Amino acid sequence: MQSVAQLAHLNDLDLALDALKARLAEIAEALKEPVALRETRRALAAAGAELAGCRARQAEAEQTEQRAADKLIQAEQRLYSGQVRNPKELEDAERDVQQLRRQRGQAEDALLESLLCAEAATEAHAEATRKLARLTAERAAAVAALRAEQAALGEKLVAASARQAAVRGTIPAQLLATYDALRPRKGGRAVAALDGDSCTVCQVAASPGKLAAARDGNELVYCGNCGRVLWAE
Ligand SMILES: [Zn+2]
Numbered sequence: 001m002q003s004v005a006q007l008a009h010l011n012d013l014d015l016a017l018d019a020l021k022a023r024l025a026e027i028a029e030a031l032k033e034p035v036a037l038r039e040t041r042r043a044l045a046a047a048g049a050e051l052a053g054c055r056a057r058q059a060e061a062e063q064t065e066q067r068a069a070d071k072l073i074q075a076e077q078r079l080y081s082g083q084v085r086n087p088k089e090l091e092d093a094e095r096d097v098q099q100l101r102r103q104r105g106q107a108e109d110a111l112l113e114s115l116l117c118a119e120a121a122t123e124a125h126a127e128a129t130r131k132l133a134r135l136t137a138e139r140a141a142a143v144a145a146l147r148a149e150q151a152a153l154g155e156k157l158v159a160a161s162a163r164q165a166a167v168r169g170t171i172p173a174q175l176l177a178t179y180d181a182l183r184p185r186k187g188g189r190a191v192a193a194l195d196g197d198s199c200t201v202c203q204v205a206a207s208p209g210k211l212a213a214a215r216d217g218n219e220l221v222y223c224g225n226c227g228r229v230l231w232a233e
Contacts, residue, residue, distance in 0.1 A: 004217060006171050007179050008191045008231045013164045018188050020157050027150045031143065037135050044128035051121035058114035065107035072100040178220065182229070192228040202226035 078084060079093040168176060183190040192201040197211050204225035206214070214221040214232045221230045 002217070003171055003175050004191070004220070004229060004231050005233075006167060007175065007229065008193065010164070010167045010171065010179070011183070011189060011191045013160065013167060014183065015188055017157070017160050017164060020153055020160060024150065024153050024157065027146050027153070031146055031150075034135075034139070037132070037139065040128055040132045040135055044125065044132055047121055047125035047128050051118060051125055054114055054118035054121050058111065058118055061107055061111035061114050065104060065111055068100055068104035068107050072097065072104055075100050175220075179229075182227075186226070186228055190229060191231050192223055192226065194230055194232045199223040199226060199228065199230060201228055206230060 075093065075096045079090070079097050084090050084093050171179075179190050189201060192199045194200065194206065194211070194214060197205045197208075199206060202223060202225045204223065206221075206223065210221050210224065210230065211232075213219060214230045217232070222228065223230050
C-alpha cells in the first residue's frame with residue numbers, strides 16, 4: 001500500500017516538527033526575564049523610591065530647622081534686648097526661647113535621621129545598579145544566542161510545515177483521519193516500520209498473517225502489541 005509509505009514519511013516529518021516546536025517553546029521560556037533579574041530590577045526601583053522619600057524628609061527637616069533657627073534668633077534678641085522688663089513678659093520670652101530651642105533640636109535630629117536614611121538608600125541603589133548591570137551583561141550573550149537559534153528554527157518550521165502540508169495533500173482523507181486520531185495516543189509515532197518480522201518501536205514480532213498482510217499492503221495492519229500501523233518497507 002503506497003499510502004502507508006506516505007504515512008510513514010508524514011510521521012517522520014511530524015516528529016521533526018514536534019521537536020522543532022518543543023525547542024521553540026523551550027527558547028520562548030528561556031527568553032523570559034529570569035527571576036534574579038526581575039528581583040534586582042524591583043530592588044532598584046524600591047531603593048530609588050526609598051531615596052526619594054529620604055530626600056523629601058531631608059528637605060522638609062531643613063526648612064523646619066531653618067524656620068526654628070530664625071524664630072529663635074528673634075526670640076533671643078527680644079529676651080536679651082533689655083526692652084522686656086515686666087517679669088511676666090520676661091518669663092514668657094524665656095519660655096519661648098526654650099521651646100524654640102527644643103523645636104530646633106528636634107528638627108536637627110530629624111535632619112540627621114533623613115541624612116542617614118539617604119546615605120543607606122544611596123548605597124542600596126548603587127548596589128542594585130551594579131548588580132543589574134552585571135546580570136544584564138551576563139544575560140546579553142545568552143539572549144543573543146537564543147534569539148539567533150529562534151530565528152533559524154523559525155525558518156525551518158516554515159519549510160517543514162510546507163513539506164508536511166504537501167505530503168498530507170497526497171494521502172487519502174480517511175487514512176489521514178485514522179493517522180491523526182492514532183498519533184496523539186502513540187507518543188507521536190503512529191507508524192512503525194517492520195525490521196524483519198518485528199515492530200521497530202516495541203520490538204515484538206508480528207504474526208505470520210499480519211506480516212503477510214503488511215507486505216501485501218492492501219489494508220492497514222496494526223502491531224498486535226503496541227497498536228501502531230505496521231509498515232513493510
Ligand atoms: Zn509495536
